[in-house]
Amino acid sequence: MKKVVKFGGSSLASAEQFKKVGAIIHADKDRRYVVPSAPGKRFSQDTKVTDMLYQCYELAVKEKLFTEALAAIKARYDEIIQGLNLDLSLEAEFKIIEEEFRAKAGSDYAASRGEYLNGIIMANYLGYEFIDAKDVIFFDEHGIFEADLTDKVLSATLESIERAVIPGFYGSMADGTIKTFSRGGSDITGSIVAKAVKAGLYENWTDVSGFLVADPRIISNPEVISTITYKELRELSYMGATVLHEDAIFPVRKEGIPINIRNTGAPEDPGTMIVKHTASKPEYTITGIAGKKGFVAINIEKDMMNSEIGFGRKVLEVFEENGISFEHVPSGIDTLTVFVHQDEFIEKEQRVLAGIDHATSPDSIDLAGDLALIAVVGRGMRETRGTAGRIFSALAHANVNVKMIDQGSSELNIIIGVSNNDFEAAIKAVYDIFVLSKL
Numbered sequence: 058m059k060k061v062v063k064f065g066g067s068s069l070a071s072a073e074q075f076k077k078v079g080a081i082i083h084a085d086k087d088r089r090y091v092v093p094s095a096p097g098k099r100f101s102q103d104t105k106v107t108d109m110l111y112q113c114y115e116l117a118v119k120e121k122l123f124t125e126a127l128a129a130i131k132a133r134y135d136e137i138i139q140g141l142n143l144d145l146s147l148e149a150e151f152k153i154i155e156e157e158f159r160a161k162a163g164s165d166y167a168a169s170r171g172e173y174l175n176g177i178i179m180a181n182y183l184g185y186e187f188i189d190a191k192d193v194i195f196f197d198e199h200g201i202f203e204a205d206l207t208d209k210v211l212s213a214t215l216e217s218i219e220r221a222v223i224p225g226f227y228g229s230m231a232d233g234t235i236k237t238f239s240r241g242g243s244d245i246t247g248s249i250v251a252k253a254v255k256a257g258l259y260e261n262w263t264d265v266s267g268f269l270v271a272d273p274r275i276i277s278n279p280e281v282i283s284t285i286t287y288k289e290l291r292e293l294s295y296m297g298a299t300v301l302h303e304d305a306i307f308p309v310r311k312e313g314i315p316i317n318i319r320n321t322g323a324p325e326d327p328g329t330m331i332v333k334h335t336a337s338k339p340e341y342t343i344t345g346i347a348g349k350k351g352f353v354a355i356n357i358e359k360d361m362m363n364s365e366i367g368f369g370r371k372v373l374e375v376f377e378e379n380g381i382s383f384e385h386v387p388s389g390i391d392t393l394t395v396f397v398h399q400d401e402f403i404e405k406e407q408r409v410l411a412g413i414d415h416a417t418s419p420d421s422i423d424l425a426g427d428l429a430l431i432a433v434v435g436r437g438m439r440e441t442r443g444t445a446g447r448i449f450s451a452l453a454h455a456n457v458n459v460k461m462i463d464q465g466s467s468e469l470n471i472i473i474g475v476s477n478n479d480f481e482a483a484i485k486a487v488y489d490i491f492v493l494s495k496l
């Protein structure tokens with residue numbers, strides 16, 4: 058069986074981490090295709106190389122001195138090369154990067170160098186072939202990922218290569234311009250490679266022992282989810298469970314290739330299996346909880362709204378015209394509320410409000426900001442009566458005021474809107490009622 062293994066930045070932050078990764082790869086001969094991220098944080102106050110690259114390029118664009126910032130990035134790689142005793146120099150690579158920064162090659166080019174250089178080191182360390190992602194991962198002229206072309210070229214390229222390192226996070230457009238996925242996008246590259254080689258398993262190695270029921274930065278020592286479906290996972294990762302990029306399931310989903318989240322620091326732990334279907338019953342009624350802060354609700358009221366055909370479309374068109382995507386649109390008889398990201402909305406607020414006024418002549422519009430959305434997700438919720446009731450009584454006990462409820466018709470998730478200040482308390486209350494009380 059072929060396995061594709063992606064290692065996140067936390068797994069490749071130092072020479073010591075690289076050694077653990079090397080041991081993991083050598084422990085299983087099926088681990089043939091390796092997708093590395095850029096070096097991440099070595100300790101909590103450290104800076105990821107990707108962020109250092111963005112900052113350095115920002116200086117270059119402003120025509121400020123950036124050589125020191127670039128030297129600090131080079132030092133991160135040199136430390137790894139020395140720690141691994143490799144006969145490798147990145148001198149020439151950094152010369153090219155410096156020239157490209159001066160020529161303002163783009164912030165995507167800048168960020169992509171994190172994975173590119175780490176890929177060169179990884180290939181040298183393992184004795185695997187290095188494949189530059191710009192030659193096998195493609196985007197169209199609008200920056201949209203080209204799945205079919207990529208799959209064709211990548212599978213043909215890897216067919217004759219027994220073992221290879223393909224850096225994550227970036228690819229190229231037809232004119233050669235480097236383009237990255239959104240942040241955390243090496244997870245997507247891993248999935249694309251798994252599809253192209255028809256892998257039996259896509260292992261995604263990180264710094265936690267699997268997908269956890271809740272964010273470990275909010276709940277201490279949360280339980281590990283042993284098996285989760287692609288659908289549940291997408292809901293959770295979209296809503297802030299950053300361990301896997303929310304788009305990483307698409308390439309493997311069609312082929313039904315399972316993803317296994319594993320811990321580089323504890324390779325003996327089985328981690329989480331992410332699968333298409335499972336007969337296994339979840340341990341608790343809910344599979345997981347995730348959430349994000351920073352939303353604003355725009356409440357629109359108009360008498361007889363329910364009989365005005367096209368009302369919702371007119372409202373949503375205003376958001377579309379202003380380039381703002383909406384998250385949720387709960388509605389009543391005479392009210393409609395639109396939830397959007399506060400940072401996207403804030404600078405366009407007056408234009409949007411005037412647009413809604415003009416398009417729908419409402420009786421009133423009011424705004425509620427600083428809201429958080431929490432998704433409670435689980436394939437087991439459909440079969441269990443009283444789940445919503447339990448969630449709301451737990452929140453009431455924790456003194457959390459619920460501002461919005463939205464249950465998807467799939468009954469796979471319940472979305473709850475609370476104030477930003479209540480975010481952590483709400484997640485804790487839901488976690489406690491289902492996991493600690495074993496419901």
Ligand SMILES: Nc1ncnc2c1ncn2[C@@H]1O[C@H](COP(=O)(O)OP(=O)(O)O)[C@@H](O)[C@H]1O
Nearest residue numbers: 065066067263264265268269271272298299300
């Ligand atoms: N539900 C969750 N399960 C596991 N980890 C989570 C969850 N929600 C948030 N996280 C965070 O995601 C981190 C792993 O993702 P990330 O930092 O992108 O790792 P990597 O550097 O390996 O790509 C964990 O250290 C954890 O803090």
Ligand SMILES: N[C@@H](CC(=O)OP(=O)(O)O)C(=O)O
Nearest residue numbers: 065066094107240241242243
């Ligand atoms: N290095 C990129 C891409 C990535 O996926 O990184 P990580 O695997 O460390 O989340 C980022 O920081 O966004």
